Amino acid sequence: MMYRRTFLASALAGAVALAGCARGTETGGNDATDNTTLTLNGDRADFVEGYEAAGKELAKLTGYDIKARNVPTTENYQQVIRSSLRSSSTTDIIKWWSGYRLQDLAQSGGLEDLTAQWDKAVENGWVNPDTRPSFSYDGKVYGMPMYKSYWVLYYNKKVFADLNLEVPTTWEELLGNAEKIKAAGVTPFFATQEAGWTSFIWFGEILSKLDPDFYVQLMNGEASYTDPTVREAMRIWADMYAKGYFTPPDTAWDNEPALFQQGKVAMVPMGTWRNAIFVENGMTRDDYGAFIMPVVKEGAKPSVIVESGVFAVPSKAPNKEAAKKALGEWLNPTVQKVWVSYLNDLSANPEVTTANPVLTSVLEQVEQLEPIELERYWEASPPDLIEGNVQDLAAFMADPKPANIDSTLAKMQQRAEAEWAKWKSRE
Template identity: 35%
Template sequence: MRRRSFLGAVGALGLAGATSACAGPETIPGDALQFFNDAASWEPGYLAAGDVLRERTGWGLSPQTIPNASSYEQVIRSLLQTKNPPDLVKWGSGYRMRDLARAGSLAELSSAWDASVAAGWLDDAMREDFTYQGGIYGMPLIQGYYVMFYNVEVFGRLGLEAPTTWDDFLAVCHALKNDGVTPIGTTQMNIWPVANWFSMLAAAYDAPWYRALCRNEASFLDDQAIGFMELWQDMIRQGLHTSADSVGDNFPSMLASGQIGMQPTPVSWSTQSMELAGMESGSGFDAFLLPAVQAPAPTVVTEIAGLVVPDRSRHLAEATEAMASWLAPDVQQPWSDFLNGSSANLQVTWSDPVSQRLQDMIRDDGVDVVNRYWENSPPPLVVGVTQDLGGFMADPSDPRGVLESLQRKAESEWSYWQEATR
């Protein structure tokens, strides 16, 4: 079953029907691994990388897409319990991957990981993001860094420069607002964008506290949490953000037209949307790291999505072998070129100059890097936290009450996670 047929099955049959309608071996090309993902627009990139992967291993990729994030997670979790799961799956790193690994649903990929590190294709510092109880259960599909994109023409017209301190950043925000431009495009729609801005702002406010919070070594009732929420509340009340019900897909065109001045989003693949909105890299849009509120140097949030192999895959050995070649430069270059930059292999050049400049700066200057919240705590907790924070974005009147709710969720979900993983 190809992508369109599968999507029709999802809509017509519902989740149960979709899982039973999974493609059989005879409908997948004989030299391709069935690869489920949630990014339909990325299919040409998957196929281009798959063509090179086939030359190296004899196995390419057969992408099948479920574009709705909520449906995607439900379908994948159900398929992993069947006798006929996909060969490869796009999935989150960190706790999202560990959540599948602890259920015994994933194949161990330590051999592919170690081979990639030995070849110089992979920074072993990422190991923790794909490790569960000593085993490695995924390989990096993409890596991006959350930065502040801005409209170069608007900044130039107002005499603004990319800020390097928090006071400068607030000054830029107020200059934009005084000119009738909403400074920052953020939204609570679809939940996960809340995690993006929460991660960026919390890491900018106090990176050590944010990192400890994600390890259950800090509390949502700490002084840092209260100060952070009061800062966010003040920014919302001053009109520095778009309305909470804004549609995030509209932000690139809003940035291009000058309706918003800045958009927090990943450097690399997000540049595609800006180019489609009519902006050119460097002259139409540029980007900077969000400055730290109190620390002398910024902290940048990273998003690392992964490839995982279901342990019941019909082509388990072949998929594992393919993963050992996935990060090879000749495989990664067409994939990274398609997304304007995304590869976790630092030998692979990112084609977008803004993205490459910031990647070089992050690496060469030793910028502190932390993981996005969406992957950085147990998934049920992350969903609950982002729902509450989405409500706060719509009504920021009671930050203390929101934090109390978040801490109750944290105590409950961390207790469950620790009990379930003993």
């Protein structure tokens, strides 16, 4: 999707047990009254206080505040939500992902139509109407955007200053910086497959910076993983590994902020949502910055990966009408100012600004470059396809030799053909 700027039986048993923790409020079905507390389920413990702070603002506008809960790990959370949607043991609101992951839930009939809430936000200027496809299925909107994160390269300013490096504006400058950083005994780039999903990051970044139009075609099942453009992206990635530019593939994901802050890793590719942990760790604008990764080849269109979590309302939510009313005000500036201030990320409401200087610089770059905005790999194709491919990419990271490129891509393409056929049979 593109738009311009303007497990095992034991695991399943665990999911069923966890689903009980997802149960919503018991306040008389959908006959919610004023001052109802809506329940919200998510997979980010660090968001809970932010949800509830924003909920206080929602209560002023709608009479409904939010009580949030958290299911640890993305894998468990997905199992809990898919299980709870089939029963009444669901919360009033759920956190989910945009794109094909949202479509996957909408196809099941388990979500409420939020088109009216979306249209209200568009009418008020609270959301970019061009982003609607990321939150829709079959012409209807099923999710409201939680935030808008641009994927950037964070860089350690002390490392750059010590080596007299400038922020790169070309691919050659980026790799030139990496070579100097490596020579100084610092790892140029963070990369890991330890967290599972993180293995797609460099694949998506390099491929999109080679050819954003092709990236969209591949994500939509209109191109092949064995096409020359994908092979070139993998070759570039393998060459960067061969030159020693990355952290070991089993580096703990949780160690990334400390490695970055200590200057042991110079650059980190991540969404602007990662900004929050850098701020929490005491880093300031003097310590780090961020830039949009340059295109690989001169003349290629500039692009940036964009991510937005969503709020959705289960069809069996105890207070679904109240939840829909609350989400109709979610993008209200008064709510968003509180939310993004807590989040240290960017709002999906273009009217809501940020005081964070690193985020401000990202917005300035977007304004200047006018990049094509691309859906993140995780959300950009059917979920089973992505999750299988993520495992293949993780295996490649463990042994990133050029000789492993063709076999990796062949497996990914074989899966793509099978999963796209399944997806289309459901439509």
